[in-house]
Amino acid sequence: MMKIILDSQAFNYQKYGGVSRYYTEIFSILSKKDNLEIITPWFYTRNIYYKESVLYNKTQKQNTFFLELLSKLGISIRKKSKKLNYSRTINRLNSKDAFDVFVPTYYDPYFLDLINGKPFVLTVYDMIHELFPEYFSDADELKKNKLLLIEKAAKIIAVSQNTKKDILTLYPHIDESKIEVIYHGTSIKVNENAEADLPENYILYVGSRSDYKNFKFLADSIKVLLKNNPNLFLVCAGGGKFDKEEIEFIKSLDLEKQILQLDFKEHELGYFYKKAKCFVFPSLYEGFGIPVLESMACECPVVLGNHSSFSEVAGNAGVYFDVNSKDDLRNKIQSLLENEALRIEFSLKGIEQIKRFTWENAAQQCLDLYKKSVQIN
Incomplete structure (x- = not known):
């Protein structure tokens, strides 16, 4: 033995x-x-x-x-x-x-x-x-x-x-x-009975917002999208409450009511992915990127940088953006928000891709x- x-x-x-x-x-x-x-x-x-x-x-x-x-x-x-x-x-x-x-x-x-x-x-x-x-x-x-x-x-x-x-x-x-x-x-499951209080239309960000995770880049990139649509939100799942610096940053964007931090119980995370219009992973570097798998497993289109390990994980199921271009990130997100058929297409690609893992x-x-x-x- x-x-x-x-x-x-x-x-x-x-x-x-x-x-x-x-x-x-x-x-x-x-x-x-x-x-x-x-x-x-x-x-x-x-x-x-x-x-x-x-x-x-x-x-x-x-x-x-x-x-x-x-x-x-x-x-x-x-x-x-x-x-x-x-x-x-x-x-x-x-x-x-x-x-x-x-x-x-x-x-x-x-x-x-x-x-x-x-x-x-x-x-x-x-x-x-x-x-x-x-x-x-x-x-x-x-x-x-x-x-x-x-x-x-x-x-x-x-x-x-x-x-x-x-x-x-x-x-x-x-x-x-x-x-x-x-x-x-990944072993994530979608609990349709989750009682999370989520807005109807939101872009999802998950986890730590530390420097290399590039959260501020994301928020700054989509400020125009949020301001043009007061019913659209950026939901930050987990990662701890916004600290003083983050609160000041969000105030500077004038988006206190549309950039939200919500905690979740472990069994609720799949529901956060499932109900989102898309999940955005703007990180500058990841060894793997477990949230990418989680998003695909929950049929949520994933928007991620065109670098690091991301193409290995997401394959052709990822919507890739230039990590040096806020305009490109905003445009990729906007294309998903405005085109339900495109969201469905990438959701289906994700379901196939996840079978490899x-x-x-x-x-x-x-x-x-x-x-x-x-x-x-």
Whole structure:
């Protein structure tokens, strides 16, 4: 029987998020396969995906009850649980119980001296810290740790051909043969009974609005469309409430009533996509772009930049714009708003395109690579 240890790094920090979603989906599928044991030697996680998965074991459930009771009593548990998770993982690596492959979920190299020559397989999600270090206060430390793990990993999973290309461009000494591209899947569903209070006509933006996500570029690009149509809205789903700077920016556009920030429950997100006239993803860079898959899966036309990994994911189902042209972005959105037949055409293309991306395929490809890492070690 093959034994794989999955560490807790991403799950220490994310309640939701793409990285923790990725590992939960992959390892939930792998846990059901014969002759394979998935080991998650953690004490606690607040991660919603994990807690709703088959990976969530009895001991972790008991620990969760205890720690969340302490939290209700005003006792902070975040740092304590992180330390306990690292401690449990280190104890498992130091124990006599055998394992075959170690899978770190982020870039902390704490385990390197503990795996005793056993292989580890690293997933690289993007090279954003290397390409846009000005946006990240921890860029130097993270880049150093990531490169160390890239160099020492038995195998590397890149989430797109674009990410693989970026790795090899930035670090040409890395052996290309140890990098394999494995695409994400999506499990999003449309809940028609969702009770989200949405306007009738809206353009959708999802998630973080940080610098490289290019939210202000989008808002500035479509200000004319919004002002010419007071019944049209830009809905920003998630990403936190608008901060002071964003509020001032939206005021400067005179669009406080038409640019909205709405939170959502996990089961409501598909409904946000489904009811939108289109979804716009103006990001300057993504390793993959999970929201692109989500949008297509929910039959929502997607407008996205003509760069990065986007063409790999959206194929001919994407409406592409020049990332240096606000006019082009506005015109592409306007063409969808004014032409229902065009929206339907791209929705249908998205339904076909999404068939290429399944978590089942991704899980099998990951398992095949884990087996290869054992053979070459």
